[in-house]
Amino acid sequence: MKFHEKMMSAAIEEAKKAEIMGEVPIGAVIVKNGIIIGRGHNNRESSESSLGHAEINAIREACLKMGSWRLTGCDIYVTIEPCPMCAGAIYQSRIRTIFYGANDFKAGACGSLFNLFEQKGLNHYCNLVPGILKEEGSVIITEFFRKKR
Amino acid sequence: MKFHEKMMSAAIEEAKKAEIMGEVPIGAVIVKNGIIIGRGHNNRESSESSLGHAEINAIREACLKMGSWRLTGCDIYVTIEPCPMCAGAIYQSRIRTIFYGANDFKAGACGSLFNLFEQKGLNHYCNLVPGILKEEGSVIITEFFRKKR
Numbered sequence: 001m002k003f004h005e006k007m008m009s010a011a012i013e014e015a016k017k018a019e020i021m022g023e024v025p026i027g028a029v030i031v032k033n034g035i036i037i038g039r040g041h042n043n044r045e046s047s048e049s050s051l052g053h054a055e056i057n058a059i060r061e062a063c064l065k066m067g068s069w070r071l072t073g074c075d076i077y078v079t080i081e082p083c084p085m086c087a088g089a090i091y092q093s094r095i096r097t098i099f100y101g102a103n104d105f106k107a108g109a110c111g112s113l114f115n116l117f118e119q120k121g122l123n124h125y126c127n128l129v130p131g132i133l134k135e136e137g138s139v140i141i142t143e144f145f146r147k148k149r
Numbered sequence: 150m151k152f153h154e155k156m157m158s159a160a161i162e163e164a165k166k167a168e169i170m171g172e173v174p175i176g177a178v179i180v181k182n183g184i185i186i187g188r189g190h191n192n193r194e195s196s197e198s199s200l201g202h203a204e205i206n207a208i209r210e211a212c213l214k215m216g217s218w219r220l221t222g223c224d225i226y227v228t229i230e231p232c233p234m235c236a237g238a239i240y241q242s243r244i245r246t247i248f249y250g251a252n253d254f255k256a257g258a259c260g261s262l263f264n265l266f267e268q269k270g271l272n273h274y275c276n277l278v279p280g281i282l283k284e285e286g287s288v289i290i291t292e293f294f295r296k297k298r
Contacts, residue, residue: 050218050242051200051209060200069199084265085241088234088258093199106270109237113270116233119263121255 004099007031007077008133014041014054015079015140021046025140028054028078030062030071030095037074038062054078055086059093071095079137081108081130087116090126097127101137153226153248156180157282160226163190163203164289170195174289177203177227179211179220179244186223187211203227204235208242220244228286230257230279236265239275246276250286 001009007029014027018041030038040057044050055078062071071093079101082090087109090098098110105112110128117125150158156178163176167190179187189206193199204227211220220242227249231239236258239247247259254261259277266274 044218048216048218049209049212050220051205051212051238052218053241056200060198063198063200067197069193069197069201071199083237083241084268085234085237088232088237089200092202092232092234106272114268119233121262123255 003034004077004129004132007036007075008079008099008101008137010036010039011054011077011079012133012136012140014039014058015137018042018054019140019144025144026054026079028058028076030058030074030076032062032066032071032074037065051085053083053086055082056089059089063093069093075099077132079133080104080141081110081112083107084109084113084116091116091122091124094124095126097129099129099132101130101132101134103130152183153278153281156185156224156226157228157248157250157286159185159188160203160228161282161285161289163188163207164228164286167191167203168289168293174293175203175228177207177225179207179223179225181211181215181220181223186214200234202232202235204231205238208238212242218242224248226281228282229253229290230259230261232256233258233262233265240265240271240273243273244275246278248278248281250279250281250283252279 015025019025026042038058038061044052075097081104164174168174175191187207187210193201230253
């Protein structure tokens with residue numbers, strides 16, 4: 001398995017942790033120099049916090065590990081396109097590249113609803129690489145909602 | 150003093166807490182039914198976290214108080230225009246109205262860099278009320294950077 005797919009598989013493992021908790025299954029990992037330094041899964045319902053998205057939880061852990069708010073040279077792998085809050089948090093963290101799975105046409109801020117990184121005047125721009133294991137990342141979400149109905 | 154100015158004064162008190170810690174002095178409070186249910190100040194450096202913005206800290210506290218990720222019927226008062234991450238977190242929290250002080254022409258996501266709430270297809274829209282105690286809120290930031298130089 002190629003490196004990016006391996007990292008995204010780790011993000012999918014995180015998404016499965018969310019699923020077990022009855023949370024919308026979204027996961028993320030943050031990688032520096034080939035090593036995972038932060039992991040997170042969606043826990044919005046169980047944490048009773050609007051901040052409980054996978055990316056935010058992964059960023060919290062990565063900052064703790066780095067001892068800095070600057071995640072320079074780090075990349076994030078997330079199972080679906082980030083929302084406006086998470087894209088903003090990734091931007092604030094100075095993360096280099098966002099690797100994500102499927103587009104989120106209802107909520108994504110990397111090109112679906114709008115593209116944060118097409119706004120002029122930002123003091124940092126992230127590279128965007130969509131489509132990594134997009135089937136695997138989106139099917140668990142689709143299945144989750146199908147079972148709920 | 151009118152209600153909105155009183156609430157913004159509480160946000161400015163939060164900003165002063167940040168200043169004492171050597172942090173960029175930005176503060177926020179979240180209000181429900183006339184009562185402050187969350188307070189936060191910028192602590193990005195001391196918390197070593199990119200998530201350490203005033204609004205995020207106030208949202209965390211308000212969700213804890215409400216026992217829910219939904220801050221329906223709540224308003225936020227913040228001493229300067231929110232950044233993309235914070236505007237996104239306010240949006241995710243379903244906060245009703247954002248009262249803020251001065252515009253942040255370098256970093257604001259409520260009309261300066263761009264306006265998150267002008268994007269089509271969001272599942273929630275916040276009202277924006279700029280200009281509340283904007284002199285008081287921005288002068289402490291200007292002074293902070295002047296002293297730093």
